[in-house]
Amino acid sequence: MRDSFVRVFGLALVLIALVAAPAFAQDPEPSDDEVNRIAKQLYCPVCPNTPLDVCSTQACAQWRATIREQLELGWNEDQIRQYFVEQYGDRVLATPPARGINWLIYVLPPVVIIVGGLLLLRTIRSWIGTNNGRLVQEELLPEKDVYVNQLEDELRRRESG
Amino acid sequence: MEKLSGIQENREFVEARETSRNWGTMLVWALVLGLLAILGLGLARAQEGPIGIGRNVPEFTLTTFDGEQLNINKSRGKVVLVNFWASWCKPCQQEAAELEEAYQNFKDRDVIFLGVDYVDTEKEALAYLEKFQITYANGPDLGTKISQAFRIRGVPETFIIDRNGIIVDIKIGPYTSLAEIENALQTALEQ
Amino acid sequence: MQSGLDFQPGPYIRRQDEYCQWLKGGFLNTFVVPNIGLFSLFLAFLVAIYAAVAAVFGVRQQNPKWIESGRAAMLLTFPLLSIACVALIFLLVTGRYEFKYVASVTSDTMPTYLRITSLWGGQAGSLLFWSWLMAAFTGAVGLRKWDRDREFLPWVILVTMGTLAFFLLLVVFIENPFARLWQSLDGSQIAAPFRPRGAVPLFPSDGIGLNPLLRHLGMIIHPPMLYLGFVSYVIPYAFAIAALATGRTDARWIKLTRRWSLVAWLFLSLGLILGGRWAYDVLGWGGYWGWDPVEIAALMPWLAGTAFLHSVMIQEKRGILKHWNMLLIILTYALVIFGTFLTRSGVLSSVHAFAQSAMGPLFLGFIGVTFISSVALLIHRWSDLKGENHLDSVISRESLFLLNNLLFMGILVICFWGVLFPLISELFTGQKVTVGPIFYKRATAPLWGGILLLMGIAPLSVYGRTSWQRLGSALWKPALAALIFEFILVVQGVRSIAALIGYGLAAFVAFVTLYEFWRGTKARRKRHKESFPTALWRMARRNRRRYGGYVIHLGIVLMAFGIIGIEMFQTETQATLAQGEQLTLGRYTMVFDSLSEWDTNEGRNVARAVVQIYREDKFLGELYPRRDFYYASQQSMTIPGVRSTLEDDFYVLLVGWEPIAAQGTTFKVYHNPLVNFIWMGGFVFILGTLVAAWPERESLPSRKRVSTRGALMRA
Incomplete structure (x- = not known):
């Protein structure tokens, strides 16, 4: 027909x-x-x-x-x-014409990415403030690279001076 | 009292986490198993090859180059030979003349020939039919639907369907002789 | 990737008496060598199974002797498979066409080096080659000092040897390269390692030869690189599984396999770049990447691997993201196996001859076991993998890296879905659909742009917290430079918004990265009173991973320049010219000078045109586009004539499917701006990876310094 x-x-x-x-x-x-x-x-x-x-x-x-x-x-x-x-x-x-089941190909990836983004945001949010005040700058220093510290010192000095 | 409610809250929190974890676990399993199922089905399909002997012929309508509509269901009670071909297909030319000859020999014996032109252009297809003086019904495989229904792998492929609509013979590649075609038709007629 | 050729012997079959005669002369060659190969192949299969079983048994019995025995067996697979490979190469080089594999990938006209590389030119050989590489890598792992990580050993043995045993199962029972050609009683042709009842051996006098498309340097090196990349990912995966199985889920497994995953990534990247170069040189459509499912199958593990490479840094520094890294390495390895399955099982294109083989179902079974057991282990250990996660602000290096991971995963989802969707459509509607390059390009372009942006911002961010102010003060200079660059582009006449965004982002990353180098070097110069080059060199050496990473970023920037150039500004034209006629494309003019056609003595017909290239009436030189037709395989190949400069490529193709004659030959001509930046970027990229992955000779002094600093901090 x-x-x-x-x-x-x-x-x-x-x-x-x-x-x-x-x-x-x-x-x-x-x-x-x-x-x-x-x-x-x-x-x-x-x-x-x-x-x-x-x-x-x-x-x-x-x-x-x-x-x-x-x-x-x-x-x-x-x-x-x-x-x-x-x-x-x-x-x-x-590309498949956007009708019938073919909608899936256009809809699924953005949906997955958006859901992933929301999950990511939620995760990061949940990390903030779980340990109020425990994370002080000094604690981070040993883990950082020596050079970053030097660089930061440099920059600070230059900026203030 | 305060402390207790705090524990209570904590427990609820843990339980909420547990349920969300359970849902997560189930979702992960669903995804993994779903993927495996799709791969399995896809593989099964890829391995299946053309539609098998003994199966019912898939329903299709062939619109011939003359504009006639031929429905396979209307040919019950007759033996049908469905030949997939294309004008760009070299091996098809080897069997073209023999197919027409077989058609001439069998057309009065309740046998129908249908030529399905696979992924072809009309001008060249008509020239091909002219060249081999083919008189049986031929038409394009519109939307490549018929070839997908038969799951052909290439052209030429030929299917013979008996009076009850059951596929009784499949030939992949060209027929090598007139006798081969006629024997196949004869067997189908006698069934 | 594969040449799925079926061998048709034709009229070349020798008679049996002749065969007996011939046997006397070549007993060693026909019987001893291949049977040694076959035997060691089979033995390797048994040994791999034994190793896996012994390791598990050793864990069960708490008996280190069994585990040690498993390790010895693991070490044994490499020499055994080496023997098999050497035997097969011997057969290939000496032209033993009675072996199906030899007959399908070599022919008399092929030079020796191509015969050797035919080892990976077909399905059976490449599976053997793959197994051999895997045995080599696991052997190297087996030889390391295990003192500190005893508990990992049996699990690593189980995973690697289980995988190897699976591949050897395929090589031995499904695609045996030592299978001979036989003619059975009913006249049909079969291939089997041993004589089937009543069958007569076939001795073809020549083979089909390697698919001409694969006779290219890029294609000779490209598969081994990809395989090396694929195979080396089994090591980090095995350690990850070992960590899950033993419950020792700290960052130890990451530290142990850091170099492995970097090396795997290096080879994978190299394989992808070489594949692109091969496509550009040989396939004759003026491009380097066609978003073909086979290509995407190799890209997907790279995407997951790249995300992994970034996120493990966070775990090493901060001890978080343990779940995520486990998931990523499992995903990467799963994609390696999945990609191999897609390209070899015939599930994607049912036209291939090997679609019917039993390989597909076996592979599917293996994928099922791998996926299910990995996921089950991961879920089992999920709660042990909890890290202490805390941040002070939303913008921090951690969150930017996670955003990077999200973007890579986004591209991965698009690729995965694009490859899988035609399969789903066919299953549910019975209709095939095409998912062409345009889908992938449109869908992934914004994500690539986002990745570029992050490449610019993330290196300047700090762990824990970064304030906008801080970020702004670090970023404004490179951003300003990028804006000036944009302005120059607009003045130069670039009007495409997409191209401007892309170039702006790429330039921004370049400036940020160079600025980082400059800042670091300057700081060091001030402190140590060193000259600029010395300071740069020592700084890079002190922190190879960071600066290697930056070099990789610079490589990506160069590639981005090339990719945007060819994607956005490629032009093409096609015309049929008679001798002396010309065509114009942009500022270029091409004159068809002459055409010659001849047969070579290696069974090939060559048609070669001479064309002259002018730009704005200035003669630039001659090009020689070619069409090679291989009689044996009835395949033709178009080799473009390319005038290549940093600015652009002028790419001339002799269109092979139209008649080629002096009075009328069709030329397809492409103008590919900036395409060489891709290859240049590729070099820089590989260089950067080498810098990052190079073994550190002395790690002691730096450790000492850290510890004294730590002491100081405490004091």
């Missing part, structure tokens, strides 16, 4: 593009750079993790040719991307 919709929609796009082509087509022969600009954002299932613009398989070469044809027809970037998604699935996109 969805496939048929996709198919019809794709056909409709092609038709619209065909009709609209003369109006949009400014450059009859798109340059390699224009093709690559779009190809860079796509991933062919035949060579996973390699962007389309640098993939050497025959399948990828055909994809690039398709992009070129579509550019000739005056399609814009979104239309072309949309076409590839309909033909080959979400996996052609460099």
Whole structure:
């Protein structure tokens, strides 16, 4: 059912593009750079993790040719991307579209980092004042580096003097 | 009295800590075991290979290049050969002519051939069908859904499904002869 | 990382009578050497198991004799595996193609040095190599003086030998490099160390040869470096587990393994940098890091290891964060194993030939045992690990270091989730998805920026408490210098906000670090009346860890400059040119001069173009981009022509998948600004790590001084 919709929609796009082509087509022969600009954002299932613009398989070469044809027809970037998604699935996109379970990939890391940050803050807060006044400067000194002390002395002298 | 309540408070504090620790422990175990489970399932999937012989054929609809909708469920009672191919696939060309020949020989005997075009571009695909004069139904694997359902590893791969919708034969790589295809179909028909 | 080649013998099979004839001449080579190798491999496996069992038994029985015996067994694994490695190298060098491994990674046309390095060019060999390295490291640990740390010994033996036994299990039973090729009765080809019933041995006359992509200096050194890094993390992990098991959870285990974790980190960093260089030189997409799952698998332990390196300093100085450090070292080691699992089990890409092997499930079992037992031990000892934590203010060195750890963990979470997510998506929805570089770049960029900022602030903070005022007075000069630098950049025409932030932060760190060096040297000069270089040298020597760390920070700054340069300002163009035609990219012009194509005698077809490079009409020189096609493996490789200066790289690729001819050849050209800062930074980075990790010859005087000072304090 969805496939048929996709198919019809794709056909409709092609038709619209065909009709609209003369109006949009400014450059009859798109340059390699224009093709690559779009190809860079796509991933062919035949060579996973390699962007389309640098993939050497025959399948990828055909994809690039398709992009070129579509550019000739005056399609814009979104239309072309949309076409590839309909033909080959979400996996052609460099990042999963943010819907369904895919939300997780965008939501989980920030949530973990924020929770981590809050835990960290709470931990540090809990350390402060657990030992009121016990921690005096002198106590810290032996543990510090000799040079830090010297440096600090230096600085203090310079600042006061 | 004051002292006592202080101890009481302390105990509550310790208990609160204990519970939060228990929750923490459980969370850690859940994470570790969850990760292991995901890895295990992922590994099982990776090792599974194509969908096996004796399994029900996954449900799919093939939209042919002519725009026709073919649902696999409607072909019950017939033997179906599903061939995954692509125009960029060199080994596919070795079997293309034989597949068409087998189709010609078997098409009147309750056998359906479906060609599923994997990760391909329409122009080259149509040229390929033209070149090998293929007449059976062919269509693109829209959204790579059919290939994912069959879990193919590459092209060509061919699945033969019997009258009851059970996969009875799998060929990884190209068929080497017409006889090989015909024998497989014959066996499926006789089952 | 792996070349998962399947060997197809083709028409080269010798007949059996011929084989008998041939045997008489080569009995030593075909039978004695490989069987010695196979035997010592198997023996090493048994010895490793024995060592682990004896150690545990010794603890149970309270009998040091058993533990000592376990230690002797542990020491024995290294020579045994050395014999196996030498035997395999012998087979590789002499071209014994009847062995599957030899046939899959070497061929007649390969030079000897490549045949030797093919030891780690394929799955089976690299597993053996990995085991050998691990045996070497554990051997070194076994030889140290254990007097003060007797109670750790059996646990260290158990962990290291358990791990080694697992890897040897894989080498012996799953991926045996000494497996021969046989033809079974039904005509199928099998590989087995011993003759299966009724099988006929196969003798291919040539092998497939190493994947051409791996025939690069970077790729020859890169895997051993990564393996060294991975393997050396087993030592701190083993000591951490020993500390947990014995309940001796003070900082002793950290002190004992400090150098090990630094060395592990050094090799891991080196491996990552070399991998980047290799990608830049060979893979032909103008970049150095593609956020491929295999790369991320190696980055993840580095991230955890870096966090560990910082947070152990806090434990050593202040006795806090005991939980966290345990957790981090366990995490680091778990990620080492996890990364190896991801890249070798085929769980990520089901297209690989070895996906079907039994290695995956075994590896999963090993991961399960490691994770579960480590976590269980950690939870068991959780309450013993309590430290006395107290601070006077929120901003202190401790909290800044913890913030640094949070950021590293954040990047780790992003990487981990990005690698795992396609797997989860496929499992739950049946649909594959791609998580490309753009995801990682966008998600981690702010965190890297935060790390840079901390690199600038943290070195100036003090343990316990730091007031804003204090921090401000230490920071304002470098911050001002960084602002002036920003201003210069804006005047120079840099408009990208992200780049300005990045460069500003990097410059800030650089100024802070240099200022620290300068302040320290000045203070020393004043006190000891030394010349500037002497003072700098002695100061750095007196506190190697600190100043080595600063040098590492400077290396990171240089790398950051390069990374921001190429990430933000890389430009590229592609065009098909006929001879004499030209293309322009920015200020550069490239003219296609000529093209030649020839076959080499080692089975390779080379197409080499000559192009001339001009910048604003000034001739800069010629470049020779190349496309090598290997007949045997049917693989091609594009080697860029690069004009490299400090300012930028002009990187020309001969596009291998388009026709290459004089009348029309496609070139892909990249302009990579500042990319050489990455490699320079890499050098500085490694140098800094060496400074920090170099063994101290004399630690006595400094200890004495501390103690007299301590006495003074008391008095």
